[in-house]
Amino acid sequence: MRVAWGGLAVFCLAFIVFEAVKHGWMAGVSALAFLILPDLTMLIGAREGGGGRISPRAVPFYNAAHRAWVPLLLLVGYIFVPIGGVPTWTAGLAWLAHVAADRAFGYGLRERDGSRRVRAVTADR
Template sequence: MSTTAPTTRTATTKPLTVVRRTAWLVNALFWSAFAVLEAVNHGWLAGLVSVVFFIAPDLTFLVGAGEAKDLRKGQLQPRAVPFYNTAHRALIPLALIVAYPLQPIIDWAPLFAGFCGWLAHISYDRAFGYGLRTKEGFQRA
C-alpha cells in the first residue's frame, strides 16, 4: 500500500476559485459581446462610450497618483480606495443596466453600451483575480 503526501493548493488552484473565475470570465465575455452588439446596432458613438466606460474604472488610480511614496508593491494609495471600490462594484452597473429600460428619462443607446463595457471591465478584473481593496489599499483575500 502506498501513501502519498497531501498536496497543498494555492488560492488560485482551489476548485471553487477556478469555478468562480471561470464564471466571471464567461460573464466578461458576455458583456463584451453585448457592448460590441450595441456598437454595431447604434454606431461608433456607442462603441466609443463603451470603450470609455471600460477604461474609466481604472482611472480611479489617479486619485492618489501624486503621493506614491511609502507604498508597497501592489498597494493602492489609501485615499483612492473608496473611489476604486465604488467603481469596481458589479452591482452598480448591473443595477443601471436593469433600470435603463424601465425609466423613460434617458433614452440614449450609447449610455447602455457604456454600462455593458463597465460591467465587462469589472468581470475581467474578477476573472483575473483582481477584486476590491482593503482600506490600506491591498487586494482583499
Template sequence: MCTTAPVTVTRKSFLRRPVARRTAWLALGLFWSAFAVLEGVNHGRLAAVLALAFFVAPDLTFLVAAGDARHVRKGQLPARAVPYCNAAHRALVPLALMVAYTVLPVAWAPIFAGLCGWLAHISYDRAFGYGLRTKEGFQRA
C-alpha cells in the same frame, strides 16, 4: 477492504472553488464584451466609443491619489483612492443603472453600450484575480 463514502459536490461548495468562480467571471466578461460590441454595431460609433471609455474608466480611479504613490508598497493602492476604486469595481452599480435605464423613460441607447463595457471590465478583473481592496489599499483575500 476499504470503502470510502462518495463525495457529493453541491452547487454552493462548487462555487467556492476559485477556478469555478473565476471561470464564471470570465464567461460573464466575454458575454458583456460581446453585448457591448453588439450595441456598438447597432447604435453607431458613439456607442462603441462609450463602451471602450467605460471599459477603461474604472482603472482611472487610481489617478485620484497619484501624488501619494511614492508612500505605498508594491501592490498597494493609496488609501485615498480606495473608496473610488472599490465603488467603480462593484458590479451592482452598473447593473442597477442598467435596470434603471430599462425601467425609466430614457432614450439614449449608447449609454447601454457603456454600461456593458463597464461590466465587462469588472468581470475581467474578477476573472484574473483582481477584486476589491481593503481600506489600506491591498487586494482582499
C-alpha cells in the same frame, strides 16, 4: 467562480460589439470609455501609492467603481427609464464587463491601505 466571471465578461463584450455595430460610433465610444473609467480611480492620490498599492484616499472610489451592482443598477435603470439612449446601455455593459474581467483575472477590491484584498483559502474549496 472565476470561470463564471469570465463568461459574463465575454458575453458583455460580445453584446457591446453587437450594439456598437448596430448603433454606430457613439455606442462604441461610450463602451470604450467605461471599459477604462473604473481603473482611472486609481489615479486619485497616485503619488501616495506604491508597491502594488493605490492611495488610501482612492480606495473608497476604486471599490465603489469595482462592484458589480453599480453597473447592474445602471442597466436596470435604463430598462425602466431609457435616458441617454444606446450609449447609456453600452456604458453599463462595458462597466460590467470591466468588473467581470477583473474578477476573472483574480483582481478584486482593495483593503483600506490600498493593497489587494486577499481571500482566505480554505481546505473545503
